[in-house]
Amino acid sequence: MSTDSPIAPLLTESQIAERVAALGRAISADYGDEELVLICVLKGSFVFAADLVRRITSPLRVEFFGVKSYGAETSSSGVVQITLDLAKPIDGRHVLIVEDIVDTGLTLSYLSEQLRARGPASLKVCALLHKPARMQRAVHIDYLGFTIEDVFVIGYGLDHAERHRNLPYIGVLSP
Numbered sequence: 001m002s003t004d005s006p007i008a009p010l011l012t013e014s015q016i017a018e019r020v021a022a023l024g025r026a027i028s029a030d031y032g033d034e035e036l037v038l039i040c041v042l043k044g045s046f047v048f049a050a051d052l053v054r055r056i057t058s059p060l061r062v063e064f065f066g067v068k069s070y071g072a073e074t075s076s077s078g079v080v081q082i083t084l085d086l087a088k089p090i091d092g093r094h095v096l097i098v099e100d101i102v103d104t105g106l107t108l109s110y111l112s113e114q115l116r117a118r119g120p121a122s123l124k125v126c127a128l129l130h131k132p133a134r135m136q137r138a139v140h141i142d143y144l145g146f147t148i149e150d151v152f153v154i155g156y157g158l159d160h161a162e163r164h165r166n167l168p169y170i171g172v173l174s175p
């Protein structure tokens with residue numbers, strides 16, 4: 001029994017792995033021996049962050065921050081809700097936000113504001129995907145995996161109505 005919509009592959013496992021390794025090298029080169037606090041933005045970034053940390057050679061701590069901007073819709077509501085706050089203060093720390101995807105930019109700009117107010121020594125952003133077509137808020141991405149068209153993607157941590165996060169590659173959900 002299957003009522004699932006077809007999934008068209010967009011980025012393969014090996015394409016993703018290669019890009020994640022390159023991002024890890026760039027981050028390691030920039031931070032060197034400086035310790036960073038890598039903030040995994042839940043839920044979508046958990047797979048990306050798990051792979052990325054293993055490609056970073058700089059000393060790091062991992063923290064989780066939960067935000068929710070969508071219901072079961074495929075477009076941002078514009079309302080960002082904190083579902084899990086950081087367990088530790090980040091003042092004086094070098095913070096790297098790890099996001100799965102930047103779409104309208106609303107989530108990331110809200111997140112950056114929230115974290116900047118807590119006085120980190122530095123604040124940078126690493127995003128796996130960017131959909132510039134739907135940008136509403138200009139946000140700076142320091143480390144970017146891929147720029148993609150305006151399509152709704154799933155897999156590698158990304159969901160549609162909480163499903164498909166376990167897909168090992170990134171695909172486009174056909175309506």
Ligand code: IMP
Pocket residue numbers: 044069070076099100101102103104105106107108151152153154158159160
């Ligand atoms: P923004 O606030 O519109 O930039 O949306 C950011 C958040 O929406 C991301 O962290 C994702 O969780 C989710 N999102 C945006 N586009 C997609 C998509 O194509 N697939 C799955 N989730 C998405």
Ligand code: MG
Pocket residue numbers: 044070158159
């Ligand atoms: Mg999501």
